[in-house]
Amino acid sequence: MENGRKLLERYARVVGSQVIAQLRELGARLEGAKVLHVNSTAYGGGVAEILHCMIPLMQAVGVQASWEVIQGPPEFFEVTKAFHHALQGHRVDLTEEDLKLYLDVNQKEAQRLEDKLKEADFVIIHDPQPAYLIKYISPRRGHWVWRCHIDLSRPFYPVWRFLEKAVVKYEASIFSMPEFSQPLPHPQFIVPPSIDPFSDKNRELTAEEVFKVYHEFGLDPSKPLVLQVSRFDPFKDPIGVIKAAEMAQRYIPFQLVLAGGGAADDPEGERVYQEVVRVAKGKKDIVVLKLPPTAHLTINALQRAADIVLQKSLREGFGLTVTEAMWKGKPVIGGATGGIKLQVVDHHTGFLVHTPEGAALRIRYLLFYEDKRREIGYKAREFVRQNFLITRHVRDYLSLMLSVCMGAPDRLELETVESCVWPSSTRAAPLL
Numbered sequence: 001m002e003n004g005r006k007l008l009e010r011y012a013r014v015v016g017s018q019v020i021a022q023l024r025e026l027g028a029r030l031e032g033a034k035v036l037h038v039n040s041t042a043y044g045g046g047v048a049e050i051l052h053c054m055i056p057l058m059q060a061v062g063v064q065a066s067w068e069v070i071q072g073p074p075e076f077f078e079v080t081k082a083f084h085h086a087l088q089g090h091r092v093d094l095t096e097e098d099l100k101l102y103l104d105v106n107q108k109e110a111q112r113l114e115d116k117l118k119e120a121d122f123v124i125i126h127d128p129q130p131a132y133l134i135k136y137i138s139p140r141r142g143h144w145v146w147r148c149h150i151d152l153s154r155p156f157y158p159v160w161r162f163l164e165k166a167v168v169k170y171e172a173s174i175f176s177m178p179e180f181s182q183p184l185p186h187p188q189f190i191v192p193p194s195i196d197p198f199s200d201k202n203r204e205l206t207a208e209e210v211f212k213v214y215h216e217f218g219l220d221p222s223k224p225l226v227l228q229v230s231r232f233d234p235f236k237d238p239i240g241v242i243k244a245a246e247m248a249q250r251y252i253p254f255q256l257v258l259a260g261g262g263a264a265d266d267p268e269g270e271r272v273y274q275e276v277v278r279v280a281k282g283k284k285d286i287v288v289l290k291l292p293p294t295a296h297l298t299i300n301a302l303q304r305a306a307d308i309v310l311q312k313s314l315r316e317g318f319g320l321t322v323t324e325a326m327w328k329g330k331p332v333i334g335g336a337t338g339g340i341k342l343q344v345v346d347h348h349t350g351f352l353v354h355t356p357e358g359a360a361l362r363i364r365y366l367l368f369y370e371d372k373r374r375e376i377g378y379k380a381r382e383f384v385r386q387n388f389l390i391t392r393h394v395r396d397y398l399s400l401m402l403s404v405c406m407g408a409p410d411r412l413e414l415e416t417v418e419s420c421v422w423p424s425s426t427r428a429a430p431l432l
Contacts, residue, residue, distance in 0.1 A: 004060030011057070014197050015391045023391060026398035027061025033401070034142075035065045036120035038113070040080065040129035042069045044261060044293040045231070046193060046320040047126050047149055050393070053196035057394050068113055070130045072105040081268055083128045086159035087150050088235065088315045094159065103132060110136035118142075122401050125170070132166045143404045146170040149193065149317045151338040152180045172404050176318050176339050189400050192342055193318045194393035195327060195384070200296035202327055205304055213301045217257070217289060224254040224367050227306035229299055229321045230313075232260050232272040232290075237312045237335065239279055242286060244312065244359035249285065252367050259289040259302055303328050307373065308366050312359050316340050323388045326350070326380035331373050333362045343388065349380040 012020040035058060039047050051067050058065035079098045086092045110117065110133045117123055117133065121142045125131060127149055134144055146167050152160070152175065160182070167173060172187045181188050195202055214221045226245065230236040238258050245256040258276060261269070273290055280286045291298060303309060309325035311334045318339030325332050326343060332350035334340040344350040351362040366373050 004056075007056060007060045010198065011391050015385070015389060019391050019395070023057075023061050023395055023398070026395060026402065027058075027063060030398060030401055030405075031062040033063050033121045034119060035063050035122045035124065035401070036116055037065070037067045037124045037126065038070060038117075038130050038133065039067075039126035040070050040072075040077070046318065049195075049199070049201070049320060050193055050390070051126075053199055053390050054394060054397075057390060058397070061394075061398070063398070066116070068116060070105070070109040070133075071112075072109070076101055076105045077129075080129045083159060083163070084150060086156040087128065087152055087163070089151075089154045089156060091156050092159065099162065103135075106130065106132035107136045109133060122404075124174075124397075128163055131163055134169045135166055143172075143401070144170050145172045145174060145400070145404065147174040147191075148180065149176060150180070151315050151317050152182055153338075155182070172400070174400070177342060180317070180338075187404070189396075189403075191393065191396045191400065192339065192388065193320060193323075194388050194390045195320060195323045196390045197327065201300050202324055203300070205297075205301055209297070210301045210304045213298065213305055216298075217287060219255060219257070219287065219305075220285075223285070224252075224307045225257065225302075225305055226254050226308045226310060226363060226367075227257045227259065227302055227325075228310040228312065229259045229303065229324075230311065232269045232276060234268075234272055235313055235315045236260075237314050238272070238276045240314075240356045241310055241312050241359070242276070242279055242283070244310075244356040244363065245286060246283065247357065247360035248363040248367075251364055253285070254307070254363070254367060255285040255287065257287045257289060257302060257306075259291055259299065261291045261293055261295070299324075300328075303330065306330055308333060308363060310359065310363075311335065311340060312353065312356075313337055313340060319343070322350075323384055326377075326388075327384045329374075329377035329381045331366055331376040331380065333359055333366075343383070345379075345383070348376065349383050350376060 008020050037051055041048050055065045055067050079102050082092045082094060117137050118141055123142055123144045124147050125133060126147045168185055173184055174189045174191050175181045176192050178190055228241050277288050280288050303325050309330045309332050311319050311322045313335040316338035322332050322334055322340055322343045326349060332344055334344045334350060334352055336352035336354050344352055346352045353359045353362060
C-alpha cells in the first residue's frame with residue numbers, strides 16, 4: 001500500500017489532489033473487487049499501453065486488478081485483423097473455416113483462463129479478438145463488460161452481426177465516442193482512452209535525450225521536423241502523408257519522419273511497411289523508421305523534437321499518438337475522423353484535414369507562423385491535462401463498475417452509494 005500511496009501522490013502533482021481524492025473515494029467503494037482485463041497483445045498497441053499503466057493505478061486505490069492476454073496461431077490474428085477492417089467499414093470475405101478457427105481459439109482460451117474468468121467480480125474484454133470468451137464460460141459469477149476501441153460507426157454488417165451474437169451476452173459495453181456505438185440490449189458507456197504522463201513514452205526528457213534522435217537517425221537539426229508515429233496500417237494513410245509532405249516541401253524545406261512498428265496481433269504491418277519504404281525510396285528529406293515495440297523513449301524524443309505532428313488517419317478509434325503529441329505541446333494535424341475529432345479542436349488544439357492537399361496547406365501554415373504553433377501547442381497540452389490522462393480513465397472505469405454493480409443508474413451520488421463487498425472481503429454481504 002505504501003507504493004500505491006506514493007504512486008497516487010505522484011499523479012496528484014500533475015492532475016491535482018482533488019482528482020486523486022475522487023479516485024480514493026471510488027476505490028473505497030470497490031475495495032477488494034477482482035477486476036480482470038483481457039485483450040490480445042501485451043505490447044505494440046494502444047490497448048496494451050493503457051493497461052500497463054491502468055492496472056497499477058487501479059491497485060493503488062484498492063481494486064484487485066489483473067490482466068490476461070489471449071493466445072492463438074498466426075492464422076487467428078489474420079482473421080481478427082479482417083474483423084478489425086470489417087468493423088471499420090471495409091468489406092471482407094471470411095470463410096466458414098475462418099469463423100471456426102476464431103471460435104476454436106476463443107473456446108480454448110476460455111478453458112485455459114476459466115478459473116480466473118470465473119473468480120473475477122468484473123471481467124473487461126477488450127475488442128473483437130476475445131469477445132466470444134463469454135460464450136464458453138458458464139455459469140458466470142461476475143459482471144462482464146465488452147470494451148470496443150474500434151470505430152464501429154459504419155461496420156460491414158455481416159461481420160458485425162456475427163460478433164453481435166456474443167456482445168449481446170455482456171452486461172454492458174464501452175465505446176470511445178457515442179458515434180461508435182450500435183443498438184444493443186444493455187447499457188452503453190462512453191469512455192475515451194488516455195495516456196500516462198509518467199510512462200517512458202510521455203515522461204519529461206532532457207534536451208540531450210531529445211537531441212540524440214537527430215544523430216541516431218541522421219536527421220538535420222537545422223531543418224524543421226514533421227512527424228507521424230503510428231503502426232504501419234493502411235488506415236493510418238502513410239502514403240497520403242508522403243504525398244502531403246512532397247506538396248508542402250515545394251514551398252518550405254522540412255524533413256518528414258514516418259516512425260512506427262507492429263503489434264503482436266497485427267500481421268499486416270510488415271506488408272504495409274514494405275509498401276511505404278518503396279514509395280519513400282529516393283525521396284529527399286523523407287525518412288521511414290521501423291521501430292521495435294519497446295522504443296518508447298525514442299518515440300518520446302521524436303515527438304518532442306518535432307515541430308508538427310501528423311495523424312492523417314482515414315479511420316481511427318481514438319489515436320493515442322495524437323494525445324501523446326498534444327501532451328508534449330505540439331500542434332497536431334489529424335484526419336477528420338473518429339476519435340481524432342475528440343482531441344483536435346480545429347484551429348485551437350490543431351487542425352483537422354480530409355486530404356493530402358489539406359494536410360500540406362496546414363503544414364505550410366504552421367511552419368511559417370511559429371507563434372501560432374506555440375499557441376496551439378499550449379492549448380493542446382492543457383486540453384489533454386483536463387481530459388485525456390490515465391487518472392480520468394481510471395475514474396471512469398471505477399464509476400462504471402459501481403454503476404453496473406448497482407444496476408446501471410444514470411447518475412451516481414457517491415455520498416449515498418454503499419460500498420460493494422466482494423467474496424475476498426471480510427465485510428458483510430454484497431450490496432447486489
